[in-house]
Amino acid sequence: MCENRIDFTSLAVPGVQKLQPYQPGKPESELKREYGLDHVVKLASNENPLGPSDSVKQAIQSVMGELSRYPDGNGFELKHALANKHGVPTECITLGNGSNDVLELLARGFLRPGDNAVFSAHAFAVYPLATMAVGAECNIAPALAEESDQPFGHDLKAMLAAINDKTRLVFVANPNNPTGTWLEADALKAFISQVPSNVLVVVDQAYIEFTEGTDFPNAVAWVNEFPNLVVTQTFSKAYGIAGLRVGFSISHPQVADILNRVRQPFNCSLVAQEAAVAALADTDYIKQSVELNNQGMAYLTKSMNDLGLGTIASKGNFLCVKVGANSLDTYESLLREGVIVRPVANYQMPEYLRVSIGLQRENEAFVTALKKVMAL
Numbered sequence: 001m002c003e004n005r006i007d008f009t010s011l012a013v014p015g016v017q018k019l020q021p022y023q024p025g026k027p028e029s030e031l032k033r034e035y036g037l038d039h040v041v042k043l044a045s046n047e048n049p050l051g052p053s054d055s056v057k058q059a060i061q062s063v064m065g066e067l068s069r070y071p072d073g074n075g076f077e078l079k080h081a082l083a084n085k086h087g088v089p090t091e092c093i094t095l096g097n098g099s100n101d102v103l104e105l106l107a108r109g110f111l112r113p114g115d116n117a118v119f120s121a122h123a124f125a126v127y128p129l130a131t132m133a134v135g136a137e138c139n140i141a142p143a144l145a146e147e148s149d150q151p152f153g154h155d156l157k158a159m160l161a162a163i164n165d166k167t168r169l170v171f172v173a174n175p176n177n178p179t180g181t182w183l184e185a186d187a188l189k190a191f192i193s194q195v196p197s198n199v200l201v202v203v204d205q206a207y208i209e210f211t212e213g214t215d216f217p218n219a220v221a222w223v224n225e226f227p228n229l230v231v232t233q234t235f236s237k238a239y240g241i242a243g244l245r246v247g248f249s250i251s252h253p254q255v256a257d258i259l260n261r262v263r264q265p266f267n268c269s270l271v272a273q274e275a276a277v278a279a280l281a282d283t284d285y286i287k288q289s290v291e292l293n294n295q296g297m298a299y300l301t302k303s304m305n306d307l308g309l310g311t312i313a314s315k316g317n318f319l320c321v322k323v324g325a326n327s328l329d330t331y332e333s334l335l336r337e338g339v340i341v342r343p344v345a346n347y348q349m350p351e352y353l354r355v356s357i358g359l360q361r362e363n364e365a366f367v368t369a370l371k372k373v374m375a376l
């Protein structure tokens with residue numbers, strides 16, 4: 001680099017100076033390069049191990065000829081498909097470049113410097129990023145104890161107590177990543193009803209599809225009742241198109257209108273919109289994904305517990321395993337065996353590793369590698 005006498009960090013806006021960049025799961029290609037491996041198992045980013053569905057691939061093929069055109073900035077077709085599926089008017093829907101984008105739109109639309117957003121300790125890393133980037137404060141509520149029945153999970157009482165007159169947003173992840181912990185319908189609904197009506201409650205349901213067919217609460221059902229409720233969902237996890245970046249929120253139309261003002265005009269790409277419409281229609285793929293996840297979750301939980309390792313019960317497509325104080329060494333050793341998982345020390349869970357549920361052979365490869373590197 002050329003010589004530079006200016007400290008650009010000090011020129012950045014104050015909130016950004018304090019930010020730590022998001023740490024993504026290590027890409028397969030990087031591990032192969034670094035360790036000279038030709039076979040790698042990636043269980044680090046809660047992706048769908050089945051790969052995208054055939055109907056998604058076909059939909060993508062079918063739009064190749066249109067790539068010189070801008071996407072539909074209003075996302076007409078996708079919004080209609082979503083509105084249909086969720087039983088809400090299209091005016092309630094905001095599309096994002098991943099649901100991450102929608103979380104940022106919420107921060108940009110509703111948080112000013114001096115305001116705060118409330119969320120739990122050990123909650124999803126994007127909440128502090130989105131909050132701090134706009135110069136607002138993070139009001140982090142202490143989580144439930146490791147010994148509780150929802151280890152490191154959201155403590156709704158503590159979250160309510162953390163709300164003050166500067167609070168504009170509350171982020172709730174249900175289930176939460178990385179813990180996998182969750183909130184029951186009654187408790188969550190009671191919480192939302194107690195949050196002051198001028199504070200937006202964002203319920204992040206990135207993993208909701210994995211709870212299909214159970215009594216897990218879907219907060220979309222309450223959007224009519226609570227105008228300050230915003231529900232976010234994504235196509236990155238069960239729908240299997242993380243690489244395309246598409247997510248959305250369902251909210252009161254006036255909130256959607258604000259998000260629409262701050263979003264980039266074409267934040268959801270043409271390919272992403274087309275693929276998401278196809279993904280929504282492919283209910284068999286979701287069914288298959290959920291089944292695979294349930295089997296893999298049962299297998300991994302039992303395998304870990306048989307090895308004497310604790311796990312945190314999870315409603316997502318990932319599992320936190322207590323490997324002990326040397327979790328970062330264990331993570332590194334697993335990399336050398338060609339298995340990528342996710343360290344969660346940056347989530348203040350230094351004794352745990354998070355493993356995404358993969359195909360059966362990938363889950364087995366993880367168990368075999370873990371046994372070897374921990375000498376179990």
Ligand SMILES: *Cc1c(COP(=O)(O)O)cnc(C)c1O
Nearest residue numbers: 098099100124177206234236247
């Ligand atoms: C993965 C994840 C998201 C989704 O991110 P996208 O931007 O939609 O890929 C959102 N919230 C949580 C809690 C997640 O784990």
